[in-house]
Amino acid sequence: MTESVQIEGEALAVSLRSVTRRFEGGVLALEKLDLTVQAGEFLAILGPSGCGKSTLLRMVAGLDRPNDGSVRVGPNGLPPRGGIAYVFQDPHLMPWRNVIDNVALPLELRGEAKSKRRSTALAAIERVGLADASRRYPNQLSGGMRMRVSLARALVTEPELLLMDEPFGSLDELTRQMLDQQLYELWRERRMTVLFVTHAVHEAAYLSSRAIVMTRRPGRIILDHRIDLPETRGVWMRTEPAFMKECRVLYKALEWGAA
Amino acid sequence: MRRSWQVIWPPLVTFVLLHALWELIVRRLGVPAWKVPAPSDIFRAVVDRSADLMTATAHTSAAAVLGFGLSALIGVAAGTALSSMKWIERAFYPFTVFLQTVPLVAIAPLLVLWLGYGLASVTVSAFIVSLFPVIANTLAGMRSVDPGLRDMFRLYDAGPLRTLFKLKLPAAMPNVFTGLRIASGLAVIGAVVGEFVAGTFDQQGLGLLVQSASRNLQTPLVFAAVAAASLLGLTLFAIVNFSGYWILRRWHASAR
Ligand SMILES: Nc1ncnc2c1ncn2[C@@H]1O[C@H](COP(=O)(O)OP(=O)(O)O)[C@@H](O)[C@H]1O
Numbered sequence A: 001m002t003e004s005v006q007i008e009g010e011a012l013a014v015s016l017r018s019v020t021r022r023f024e025g026g027v028l029a030l031e032k033l034d035l036t037v038q039a040g041e042f043l044a045i046l047g048p049s050g051c052g053k054s055t056l057l058r059m060v061a062g063l064d065r066p067n068d069g070s071v072r073v074g075p076n077g078l079p080p081r082g083g084i085a086y087v088f089q090d091p092h093l094m095p096w097r098n099v100i101d102n103v104a105l106p107l108e109l110r111g112e113a114k115s116k117r118r119s120t121a122l123a124a125i126e127r128v129g130l131a132d133a134s135r136r137y138p139n140q141l142s143g144g145m146r147m148r149v150s151l152a153r154a155l156v157t158e159p160e161l162l163l164m165d166e167p168f169g170s171l172d173e174l175t176r177q178m179l180d181q182q183l184y185e186l187w188r189e190r191r192m193t194v195l196f197v198t199h200a201v202h203e204a205a206y207l208s209s210r211a212i213v214m215t216r217r218p219g220r221i222i223l224d225h226r227i228d229l230p231e232t233r234g235v236w237m238r239t240e241p242a243f244m245k246e247c248r249v250l251y252k253a254l255e256w257g258a259a
Numbered sequence B: 001m002r003r004s005w006q007v008i009w010p011p012l013v014t015f016v017l018l019h020a021l022w023e024l025i026v027r028r029l030g031v032p033a034w035k036v037p038a039p040s041d042i043f044r045a046v047v048d049r050s051a052d053l054m055t056a057t058a059h060t061s062a063a064a065v066l067g068f069g070l071s072a073l074i075g076v077a078a079g080t081a082l083s084s085m086k087w088i089e090r091a092f093y094p095f096t097v098f099l100q101t102v103p104l105v106a107i108a109p110l111l112v113l114w115l116g117y118g119l120a121s122v123t124v125s126a127f128i129v130s131l132f133p134v135i136a137n138t139l140a141g142m143r144s145v146d147p148g149l150r151d152m153f154r155l156y157d158a159g160p161l162r163t164l165f166k167l168k169l170p171a172a173m174p175n176v177f178t179g180l181r182i183a184s185g186l187a188v189i190g191a192v193v194g195e196f197v198a199g200t201f202d203q204q205g206l207g208l209l210v211q212s213a214s215r216n217l218q219t220p221l222v223f224a225a226v227a228a229a230s231l232l233g234l235t236l237f238a239i240v241n242f243s244g245y246w247i248l249r250r251w252h253a254s255a256r
């Protein structure tokens, strides 16, 4: 098995084969879902609420298991420890820790030395533009700042697979645009694999290299679409015909799937 | 400064007025001091017997503080253990409710049987009465851990010990302190009641002082001892409350 050892710093591919997830009580969230995500791809996942997007992400993270089918991450099928990061819809910070210590949590759980933890955490905090607030506590931060802390915490381990579940959904439009931009630049620089759940069509088109659209529960993929836009992206793009065309394609499928 | 003054003076005025009224009524009606002493009688008892009151308060507070300390340690440990596994909680939690319903006065003779008269029995009595709220609130706190943070710990493969010390215990702190606040008052009550049965005269606590004073119809002294016990409970409560405020000041809304 030596040839399949994870090389450090290599993005992780994800593959789901015929995945079915039925919850206690009989809710069938996903049925026979197939999905392959290439290493280094930025995949946007769209679909009506309740269609199983979070369930999908949780199974990729190993936080939930399919009743049937297989979920494989990376060359071994099992992700390397600490190789995956997850950003939830809500920031889920520890209220008793300041920003640095919240961001350093993954490093701490990995058993890294304190001094190294601090400097790595500070670098991640700077990257999301929160250097001035690094000693503040979550209750002293705005919603947008908290979400950025959550993002910094996810990025601090330099993950090879980043799972994001409607991460900026509750933020105001300007903050969301700024974070989208930062995330996109980071992806361009590091090329980790990203699975990004969103309900905003333009966000999906703006960020991703590929987007899938799911139907109502049980979620099936009705559109698997390569986003045909240049890699230098920015807010200016939003009025470009090519961008608007991509949005239209996604929107149509979303409407279709929700019907 | 002005704020704290505004908090202090209304109850202070009420206190003074009520006592003046009490003094007036007792004097007017000529009620004997052994039945209902006037505040001035009680004050005289406090002054005359201050040495006795002080040593009794010291003895009672020793038992109350020790019992409270045991409750804090064992209650948090038990709450943690109960929360660690669903089946442990199911199997044991119902029995902890007995702690709340146990008639202390009835089991105090058993304590004497097992531990003899004196500090040990009185401490255990304070411990038994104050244990349940610590267990129950610790358990509630552990259950209230943010599920997203739990997932975060699972994602990074944190073991059960790390999860306990870095997530569950800190997250349960506000609830733990709620339990400790309740326990602090109960520990004093438990100690005083324990002294009724298990106290010794060479280490006379407030419970025993109340008993002997009432037997001798020194009713003003009874009132003084009761006041001392209440004050002791209040002090312990204040200390716990302040420690909680200090530890949780960063983040807990109720601490502000
Ligand atoms: N732990 C669970 N137990 C029972 N039902 C669940 C659970 N988690 C999700 N579901 C159900 O599964 C369906 C898909 O949920 P989810 O994946 O959260 O949808 P989405 O993220 O697309 O909005 C929903 O109907 C939801 O109610």
Ligand SMILES: [Mg+2]
Residues within 6 Å of the ligand: A050, A053, A054, A055, A165
């Ligand atoms: Mg969801």
